[in-house]
Amino acid sequence: QIKKDEGAFDVNDVITHLIDKLIYRHPHVFGEKEVKDVESVLNQWEQLKQKEKKRGSILDGIPKRMPALMRATKVQKKAAKVGFDWKNKEQILDKIQEEIKEFKEAKTKEELKHEFGDILIALVNLARHLDIDPEEALHEATDRMVSRFQHIEKRAKEKNKKLEEMELEEMDKYWEEAKSIESSNKS
Template sequence: MSEISSRQKQLEAFDRLLTIMDELREQCPWDRKQTIDSLRHLTIEETFELSDAILDNDLEEIKKELGDILLHIVFYAKIGSEKKAFDISTVINSLCEKLIRRHPHIYGDTEVQDEEAVKQNWEKIKLKEKGNKSVLGGVPRSLPALIKSMRIQEKARGVGFDWEEKGQVWDKVEEEMQEFKAEFNAAENKTIDKDKATGEFGDLLFSLINYARFIDINPEEALEKTNKKFIHRFQYLEKSASDSGKKLQDMSLSEMDKFWNEAKNQ
């Protein structure tokens, strides 16, 4: 298939989707009822479903979930056109213009040496466009805290505020660990200042996220993989206990550990 015929098929498919969206908005009681606000939580759910498919490296599911998210984009644009605020063409053209502006090394005469320079230019141009008084002003308030920490650190790095070497970052992790231990030492039988310990624990997490970023680990992805691993092993434990005619609440820790260790090899 030639590049031209491939692009034509893509355009035809997109046109078909827009036509179906028009028909659904006119004829389907559920689709007619939807608003930008009512779609919001559904869009968030679809985004997490795409995230699951990506973590599973399931290309077929990724394809399906991308379709669901594309439907939402077209749906929002349809509502926007009804309100005479925007339509899908203005959404796409606005995106194209932004991409051109933020890639001056492709569409202008700016020279860059590497990926890091591209990211720094992007953040500087974005800051200027949005008119934010703070580099961190573009971080969404509703982001989950772990992801927000990573974005805060990335944006600070974009203007040169960052550690120079990963060894320095690890030193900070160890420093925060000691400070947290001083506030919450399990070996000491004393009353814990919960607010202060919470603050120190937050500092420790922030430093660990910083170190993960420095060694090119996505902390959100890493934690989610550990979550999935724990779920798999715990469900194996539950099934093994049930197959043995036992209930978890009636088993000792040593009995559960036996099944848990078996799960590690599954």
């Protein structure tokens, strides 16, 4: 309403702009262009969007401030649309092993950080191939960790011990106990 009052534009201008954009981005529907399949439509959509927004890369429109796992997934999906993708999960698992090897060989903190990031990227790629949301998977894994750790705390309290006084082996025993309880509750 404010822009209308200022004479900048009104609802008809907005509707006209949206219609023009729909027609421009769908020449296979509104124009002479023919496409073979859904993949061709999506590729054409990306090309037109890139041209329209004057982007130098198909990845330019992905916000850097997006949560890291979400951003990594989006980057990989866009790259995959143009053929930069592994064919199967075995190839990705090999890549993960390669990245772990490089991580083990890293000497400086900066190299470790670099290789750790590469491992995460490869894991996100595997999740994408398996149609697993890595953000959701990490949330669920964190919830399991919290639950298991709380079980350790409960067992320590039952034994009148402070966590700091317990050996790792004892805490690990209770961790495994918590995992067993989870498994039996699923059955």
